[in-house]
């Protein structure tokens with residue numbers, strides 16, 4: 001039972017930022033990662049479409065006999081975490097509650113920036129979750145739709161990323177934010193570039209670590225924590241694996257081989 005893997009998915013590479021923290025906090029767990037590379041980005045799509053894609057990803061992961069699932073995508077969390085939990089009976093976690101919690105505890109001046117995809121920002125999911133913790137926190141939010149393609153292209157540390165970040169983030173810095181939620185799992189890959197633009201006084205909040213801690217608690221509560229041996233990792237994508245393999249390998253600092261391509265529409 002405990003050897004059953006954890007399922008983690010995202011529209012593409014972004015979920016790797018969550019995967020990395022899960023690997024650190026839960027090194028014994030086997031993991032199946034799915035990146036929906038055929039249909040990235042999810043950000044500009046409707047709730048119905050994102051929900052359809054998310055349920056297909058969940059169906060695929062369940063076919064791999066997973067014991068829990070992490071939706072390592074803010075857009076899918078914002079659009080349909082609730083619906084996913086109503087539909088399936090295995091534990092399914094998102095990233096937004098964890099990110100909101102981290103932000104609420106990070107801010108001192110109670111002015112928090114939130115950046116994410118159009119879908120996440122439009123949903124106001126972060127505003128809602130942060131407001132539940134501290135209603136006095138003022139939130140300045142902004143969608144940054146070009147960040148995801150820049151990351152998927154492997155351009156996170158280029159002058160193009162830097163110029164784009166400057167354009168998107170200036171207004172948040174002008175509002176005197178002291179914390180900035182990286183409300184899209186792709187964005188921690190741009191951490192260096194974003195950090196240079198907002199300056200070191202602004203704390204960058206990555207929901208990944210808290211999400212991994214939440215996952216550990218859920219596994220403990222369900223008595224399914226794997227305690228022995230190192231975890232084994234499997235990677236699946238829905239289209240061309242080469243670019244995914246090279247960026248993932250660089251980011252996770254390990255060779256990613258044997259990425260399998262699946263037809264996600266079948267699930």
Ligand code: DGL
Pocket residue numbers: 010011012014015040041042043044072073074075076117120148183184185186
């Ligand atoms: N990385 C995802 C997120 O956290 C999705 C980005 C996208 O596909 O637009 O929102």
